[in-house]
Amino acid sequence: MRLSRRAFISSASAFTILAYLGVPNAQAHMSIASEPEDRKLIASVVRAMFPHDRFPEGPYLRTADAVIKKALGSPASALELKSGLIALKQVGFDKMSGSEALAHVKSMEGSPLFSLVHGTTVTGLYTDSEVHQLLGYEGSSFEQGGYIKRGFDDLNWLPEPRIEEHPELAKFLGAGPKSYAVAAN
Amino acid sequence: MKKINKNEEAVVVIGSGAGGGTMVYELTKAGIPCVCLEAGAFIKPEEYVNDEWPSFSQMAWLDKRTTSGNWRVAKDFPGLPTWLVKAVGGTTTHWAGATPRFLDYEFKTLSTYGEIAGASLLDWPISLTDMESYYTKAEDAIGSTHRGGRAPLPANNNYKVFANGAEKVGYKFYATGPYGTNAEAYDGRPGSIQDGFNFQGDKNLSKWNTAVREIPRALETGLLDLRPESHVVKITHDPSGRADAVLYVDKDGNLHRQAAKVVCLAGNSIESPRLLLMSDSNRFPNGLANGSDQVGRNYMRHMTGSMYARFEKPVNFYRGETMAGFIADEVIHDPNRGFAGGYYMETLALGPAFLAAFLDPGGYGPEFTAIMDNYENVAGMWLVGEDMPQSSNRITLSAETDQWGLPAPNVHFDDHPNDVAMREYAYEKAEALYNAVGALQTYRTPPYPSTHNLGTCRMSANPEDGVVDQWGRSHEVRNLFVSDGSVMTTGAAANPTLTIVALAIRQAEYLAGELKKGKV
């Protein structure tokens, strides 16, 4: 759960890993998502899952980087990402319309690539500071004196409600149950 | 700070959260020296961060845990069944502040609701009358708004939507509290600046937690030996079956022994039973204090769910106190609704990071992003009600191990049909409320990792039915006390912390008396 955006962005540029390919002591370099198209392809999967028309490519690409970074955590997950990308290329995912892409993503549910992308996006895309700005979330506030003078109560499309408890609350809570036992279920 | 010799038989408190923090303050105030062993570090308010995941990784309890059962948390968060904190102050660092009292009949649910199939309901050995003066003391300690002459918090944006919806559907009992955050300066701490980060520890100190009140004050008495980063792994006993020491691991993995004349266990409802189960011996083969086989059973986590709604106009619900909004109209037991017990509705706001993680785990697609995309126009509430204790909902020792190589706790939970019926009903009512003020879309959010963890060392009149007596004193090991949320016989609809604190104040008073009489 430890998320440092800067950390995963910077190390995501190291797109190569040492992968054990089943042969004891035999190491091989495996190149994962080393081409820019791969990064774009992953970003388009993220966009198909979590479509926000008004989001530019940046946050989606950064999420793709996080996906790659996570996949590089083990040879097995790197392999899963690589095979997932090959399959997406084979079906022409990059040419699909929004609804086709969503339908295809649905058909991928349960696959390792789906879990990898979904899990990373939930914690990656929505922690991105550009996304926070786009969504209108102002975030950290203590150093600015909180929101007490910055709109915590600026909603004006509804009447001002009561904040005190209703005078009959104590009586209501003390009155006891409406009736005794429930029918045994 | 006081140094207590490890060979001196001390009063040892395990954990420094709502229960443990209150215990050490009340005991040292009464002149009784204590050792407090806390697994987490002493993180000071200036180190708290206004950012959801970084704060979570700073303080949440992330040691190995496993899950089972049909609850959705086991599927969505299999390694993270609970949201608890490992730090001085325990989970009160991350708590919000809702402080309702239990209702009279919520201490006697078996005789009020009757037998319910599959539920292990039991009446508490104490009543609201026994608790009343302690509730007042706990409210004064926490500084609950709307109580003791303390001012209510103002309405924030999320509350405005919530309270107007309440009024429209005919609810009467809404207010911005009772809530454990100062509206005005109180008890040496300032009024709220509405910074919106209750769940991340309040840097402004307006929110009560034991790391900003009880622990510093206990240290000031000069009688507290506080040892952070000290993870207790076993309670040992002498040949007569009395607890005589605790063994703990420091941050470097070294094992220490602290001799004890009294042990107060307050590790919360997962770790307390786990520690008792790990403290088995020839004499206590089922785990310490577990002759009744009730340790770890009857685990409760409250019926919960959340409702988010999207509106045409801005709400900006993240600004201001996270949970300062209450509706009590649904709390009264009314079997005509198709379930036993009741529930509260409480305002809830999350930042985009947590909202995305909790809105609908596993969810995606346009309905999901419609909520996220209109984040500024979203309002939210939490539904929290009484869940049925079940004997088979329990904490056991898993085959998997934690960072010390010790058995991790497994948290098993099956929803009871009563919990499911209540949740369904509560969702409908919450939707009606938001629709009454013009919601364009509502979203039913399932329970997230348990923040309320109760019942696993329950209090009972009869030793066969539970683990501790009406004082929280083990039926079986008479110098062992349980001082946290695990003593709850049943959970009521109320958020639990006020009751945990009130019970700890009561227990400390009793224990101080027994110590003075030489009866422990």
Ligand SMILES: Cc1cc2nc3c(=O)[nH]c(=O)nc-3n(C[C@H](O)[C@H](O)[C@H](O)COP(=O)(O)OP(=O)(O)OC[C@H]3O[C@@H](n4cnc5c(N)ncnc54)[C@H](O)[C@@H]3O)c2cc1C
């Ligand atoms: C986000 C959030 C919001 C909440 N909001 C509310 C609310 O509005 N109202 C309310 O009533 N409640 C709320 N709660 C719940 C509240 O925080 C808990 O009910 C309360 O803190 C539980 O008290 P406790 O003493 O049982 O355990 P805790 O407060 O969890 O304290 C247990 C302590 O023991 C330590 N410990 C555990 N095992 C060991 C060991 N083996 N050795 C040494 N130390 C150990 C832990 O590190 C911890 O510090 C909220 C919780 C969360 C997470």
